[in-house]
Amino acid sequence: MTGSAGTVITLLRHAWSRHRIPLIPIALAIGLFEFLLTRLAPAPNEVNWISGLMATMPPEVRALIGNELAVTPGGFLAIGYAHPFFILLLATWVVRVSAAAVAGEVGLGTLDMLASRPAARWTLLVSGMKTVALGLAAIVGCGWAGTAIGLGLRSLDVPATGLLPVAAMAWLLFTAFGAVGLLISASRRDGGQAIGWTTAVIAASFVLDYLARLWTPIARLRPLSLFRYYEPQVILAIGVPTRAVLVLAGTLVAGLVAGLALLARRDL
Amino acid sequence: MAPAIVTTDLAKRYGRKQALAGLSLRVEAGEIFGFLGPNGAGKTTTIRLLLGLLRPSHGTARVLDRPIGPAGTATRAEVGYLPGELSLWRGFTGWHTLRFLEQLTQRPAVDRDALLDRFGLADADLRRPIRTYSDGMKQKLGVVQALQCRPRLAFLDEPTKGLDPLVQQAFYDTLAHARSQGMTIFFSSHILSEVERVCDRVAMLRDGAIVAAGTIDSVLASQRRRVRIVFRAPTDSSAFDRFGEVLSRSDTRVELLVARTEIPELVWQLSAAAVDDLTIEPLSLEDAFLEHYR
Numbered sequence: 001m002t003g004s005a006g007t008v009i010t011l012l013r014h015a016w017s018r019h020r021i022p023l024i025p026i027a028l029a030i031g032l033f034e035f036l037l038t039r040l041a042p043a044p045n046e047v048n049w050i051s052g053l054m055a056t057m058p059p060e061v062r063a064l065i066g067n068e069l070a071v072t073p074g075g076f077l078a079i080g081y082a083h084p085f086f087i088l089l090l091a092t093w094v095v096r097v098s099a100a101a102v103a104g105e106v107g108l109g110t111l112d113m114l115a116s117r118p119a120a121r122w123t124l125l126v127s128g129m130k131t132v133a134l135g136l137a138a139i140v141g142c143g144w145a146g147t148a149i150g151l152g153l154r155s156l157d158v159p160a161t162g163l164l165p166v167a168a169m170a171w172l173l174f175t176a177f178g179a180v181g182l183l184i185s186a187s188r189r190d191g192g193q194a195i196g197w198t199t200a201v202i203a204a205s206f207v208l209d210y211l212a213r214l215w216t217p218i219a220r221l222r223p224l225s226l227f228r229y230y231e232p233q234v235i236l237a238i239g240v241p242t243r244a245v246l247v248l249a250g251t252l253v254a255g256l257v258a259g260l261a262l263l264a265r266r267d268l
Numbered sequence: 269m270a271p272a273i274v275t276t277d278l279a280k281r282y283g284r285k286q287a288l289a290g291l292s293l294r295v296e297a298g299e300i301f302g303f304l305g306p307n308g309a310g311k312t313t314t315i316r317l318l319l320g321l322l323r324p325s326h327g328t329a330r331v332l333d334r335p336i337g338p339a340g341t342a343t344r345a346e347v348g349y350l351p352g353e354l355s356l357w358r359g360f361t362g363w364h365t366l367r368f369l370e371q372l373t374q375r376p377a378v379d380r381d382a383l384l385d386r387f388g389l390a391d392a393d394l395r396r397p398i399r400t401y402s403d404g405m406k407q408k409l410g411v412v413q414a415l416q417c418r419p420r421l422a423f424l425d426e427p428t429k430g431l432d433p434l435v436q437q438a439f440y441d442t443l444a445h446a447r448s449q450g451m452t453i454f455f456s457s458h459i460l461s462e463v464e465r466v467c468d469r470v471a472m473l474r475d476g477a478i479v480a481a482g483t484i485d486s487v488l489a490s491q492r493r494r495v496r497i498v499f500r501a502p503t504d505s506s507a508f509d510r511f512g513e514v515l516s517r518s519d520t521r522v523e524l525l526v527a528r529t530e531i532p533e534l535v536w537q538l539s540a541a542a543v544d545d546l547t548i549e550p551l552s553l554e555d556a557f558l559e560h561y562r
Contacts, residue, residue: 003374006371007372010368010371010372011372013368014368017359017360017364017368018357018359108355108357109351109353109354109355110356110357112316112321112349112351112355113349113351113355113356113369113413114372115319115320115321116319116344116347116349116351117344117369117372118341118342118344118345118372118374119341119344119372120338120339120341121338264338265323267321267322267323268316268321268322
């Protein structure tokens with residue numbers, strides 16, 4: 001295959017060569033984590049006991065865990081898709097791949113080897129976006145597979161397919177962060193800087209969402225956090241909110257377009 | 269045939285620093301063009317501008333009859349490049365690197381085997397990760413990747429850096445072979461002897477501007493000659509000062525730098541003097557280079 005499509009595939013293989021080693025343990029860890037949650041989740045007849053336990057927890061912890069839906073088996077499993085461990089591993093993938101796509105290659109001095117070839121600049125970013133998205137699909141897919149296997153072994157009256165929209169929204173959230181990360185990567189000259197900035201954006205977004213749920217004076221700021229548009233327990237209870245999909249998809253597209261425009265104009 | 273490279277008033281500024289100031293040059297197709305200058309003169313900036321990695325602050329350029337710029341993928345498909353500061357992916361093997369860059373070039377690596385053979389890169393070497401390579405091996409791999417797809421134009425930035433004399437010879441043979449195939453080579457270096465040896469024409473760059481350009485013979489012809497005069501007895505040699513720059517003087521000898529056009533008049537003048545020995549040395553490219561950068 002020749003032309004830009006061939007270039008993107010070649011660059012995808014290149015990214016796979018660079019990132020495949022961390023992808024496997026991340027995906028396995030997520031899968032194992034979600035599987036373990038199916039072992040720890042309250043059975044339908046234990047819900048009252050868990051409700052009592054939740055009532056004793058401080059509001060800071062309850063804000064982190066989620067709303068009253070968390071005491072149901074499905075709600076408990078949904079926690080696994082918003083747990084800091086889950087967030088951390090997905091963020092690790094997003095930060096690593098997006099930072100490496102442009103800024104990492106500039107920092108290593110290898111970007112000249114790519115950009116002096118007949119590879120249009122946009123192919124660097126698009127292949128980076130695809131690597132982020134495919135890797136996230138593999139990681140989130142492993143997580144869901146862990147849930148599905150666990151639910152196959154222990155009946156909690158929760159269909160595994162019910163958690164698919166949650167997994168899909170987790171993928172969309174972090175793919176949107178990936179686009180932001182690629183925008184940052186396209187503007188930096190060193191992988192370390194891109195890692196730092198992208199990590200800061202994700203962490204700030206997470207902290208803002210958490211604090212805005214706890215502290216009324218800043219509650220109005222919550223929509224500024226992308227985590228506001230990802231509430232696994234709500235998705236499980238009432239479905240995927242259209243507005244959340246639009247905001248996350250819009251962020252993804254805007255980040256990617258801005259990154260492409262920036263990369264097209266900058267010196268490498 | 270259209271020239272391989274034409275630049276007109278090409279300039280690049282980084283903030284307050286003028287890296288390249290109004291470069292105008294023309295490189296003909298099929299020639300080996302030496303691009304000379306000390307570190308920081310603007311050689312690498314020029315190459316990176318011509319490859320579309322940098323955006324010019326001013327001026328225009330055409331490479332292989334197409335305008336330069338980030339969108340110049342058609343041009344880059346026909347170009348090979350060896351960066352001055354070669355960086356490769358440390359975890360990749362030599363084979364992986366060559367094949368990956370071949371795929372990215374989207375042209376078959378028709379000359380790879382011959383180049384590997386010429387540079388003595390064995391299969392066992394290429395199976396090892398690049399982090400285990402010496403600097404010389406990395407540089408050999410860099411030359412191979414730049415030329416493996418038989419580009420129409422190759423930008424080689426300090427290509428012999430780190431190569432031992434035997435491999436340098438193999439490199440010169442490679443250049444001769446490439447030229448015989450019609451390849452144009454833009455050869456950036458500050459090793460004057462090799463430029464003098466392999467290049468058809470040269471341009472000397474200083475502070476981002478060309479200070480001399482042309483065939484090596486014409487560049488040398490435009491330079492002053494080193495003239496050493498030894499007199500039979502102590503002589504007042506100040507009469508010769510008007511012919512050029514006095515480098516050294518004693519009672520019985522004087523050494524001058526004299527323009528080529530002044531040589532006949534100087535010799536005529538010397539015929540009346542008690543001269544014991546006279547040496548008129550053609551300048552080497554190195555002398556010419558030093559004269560421009562002193």
